[in-house]
Amino acid sequence: MPDIIDLSSIHSHINQLERNLEVVNSNVGAVSEQVVAVYQQQELTKDRLEELHQEFREFVAADRKDKQKQFAATEIVRVRQEIEQKFGHHEIVRRTTTGILQATDLQMIRQNTIHTVTEQLMVTTPNYWLAPTLVALSAWIKDDRVLADRGVAEAIRRDDNKTSLFFALVCRRARRSEALTRWLSRYFQMQNPMAIDREVVVMLDGLANGVFGGGALVTCSNVIEEWLTELEEQAGFLDDQRKRWAAQLDVMAPKPADRDYPTLRKHARNAPQLMKALCAARRNRAVHGFFTNLFTGELIVPPSIEAACDSLLDSLVANFDDEELPFRREERLLELIKEEDGDKDAAKARFAAEAEIHQPSTNFAAVLTSSAMNPEQLGATRATQRYAVSRSREWILAAHNDLVARDRMEMPRHAELTIAAWSGTSADGSNERELAAAIRQQYDAKIETAVNAVSLSPAAWIVLIAGILIGGLIMSAGGTAIAIGLVLIAAAAAFFFWKVKDLERQRDEARQALEKEHGQALAILKAVLAELADYRREVASEDARAADVTVLLESLSSPQFVLQRPEQRVSVA
């Protein structure tokens, strides 16, 4: 039996085990570092994903708007072609109207030629009210009373309102005051202020531009006051009128620009409400600017009564044909979509605010509102616009006050801030110290959790225990094995203590990563609060402009906006 135990194989196994443990050790260290890195990457990825999601949503919205805009541009062409195709022949009749009057003024065309032209138009445009009107006009010029009577009777049958206004203007042009008054009286007798046809705008134009002088001017003014008094006695009229004006003023709110408070928008959960409130406050400036521009500058007055009447006749024959209304409605909505850069909702809101323009008849106060806010849609002149605004000032004031009160009520009292995982609120950006302390507190807690999460891995304990056990086992053999066993135990213990020491390094890394994040959060907080302070300052300043609108509107009075033509100044007080 040999005396010496061969420990070389155990030696080699221990060496192998030691190497393996070193590999495990280095792997565990690497994994630990990777865990910290993965945590940081995860936070970064989360932020980037949110950014990407936001960008994607913005891209989809922009793409949708682009398509809507392109579609609207194409459709407008189609609708206009359809109008041209279906009603193009009316255009010839319309142009002929002032052509006949001007040719007669100049005495350059033979009466027979005019008569022939109007007869042809009568044949080529069946059912159109203007054709028999022109026949009557040419017969009048030719002094053919029988034909004139027949033409007028047929025109009245086709469209009494327009025919009466047409001949009122023709009589005014010919300076036949008595006939003018009789045609106007006829027109007024047929009107119901609760459901009035749109061409009443021509009468308003005549009044505001000083075309109707003397008795006609007084009659028109009185009739308007009677209509409005009658309307005001209707239950709910005033509320309706205020709502109508509120809708008109509300769509004047500008949209938020991309450069408006970008950090606040990114980090406030209630950013949509904050931006809405900002735009609502900015509306005061837009409303004030609109009314100031309207009442600034000289009006362009046609050089003569003839020119003024011709302009009104053009408007009467061109702007108020009910058959064209469905197409004009479609055309207008498409125009608004184009103007709003494809934003269909904004276009629909504007369209809804002016919807009454596109109705065959509406109440007279609505016509005043439309003339004031969308004169181009009705062919109303700037003088009419001024008159309509000044006559509506009390309703506008009430609507403006209601809107301002609504916006003040809806103004968020706090910005609800979110920066990374922290959230808090600020009213005006003045509580930076308090919020910074809250962030510090949150990050202290986070750091504590992260540091506590760094602990000894099971591998370190396994190495230590395995080293002690195997070392003990070897030592039990006695002799030189004792020394080997001790070396093994010492190696395992050294490894264990090295791992314990490495924990501090890992904790420092976690601490530093979170401190860096805390620094970034504080920088964002500073920027957000600075923007919030600017935001509150701007809102307060824009909100204060509400009073300017009030002062401006209170200074208006309607009689001063009825134009006095030079030839009327003597006759009209």
Next chain:
Amino acid sequence: MPRSILGTDTRSPALTVSASPAQRETRLSPAQVSHRLRQKRSPAYLDRMQRLDAGTHQQNAAALQELLEAIASEFPELGIDERLIGVVSKCRLGPPYEVHICDLAGGIVEHFERWRSMPPLFERGRSLAAHGAYAFIEIYVSTIRAVTADGAVSVLNA
């Protein structure tokens, strides 16, 4: 559209602001109530409302009774259910108080700190009262009315 010559008269009866008992019995239509409540408030009424901040009503039942009478005489033609149920206005007591309410039904005047919630019906008028542009905010069941120092009224549907 031609005017209809025959037909029912759609005109509303004229508004009256008399306080005589006989006329009080005539109920106004909702539109008339709305119109009446939009009219400018009288200087006497404004003055009485603005005295709320003096705090006398909190202890003094007679002062509160005077306030209720001022409201009744401001809206004599309105039924009790059509009148305001309370008032919210900016508190002049200074921080931490922000606004105070006068709950007419309970006869309570109470001052509220910035952080303390008010009863839900009154909370609707808090932002407007705190804004400072209005003398006080009248609270109704379905609307709130912001009254400026000159008596002008803005209406908001709650």
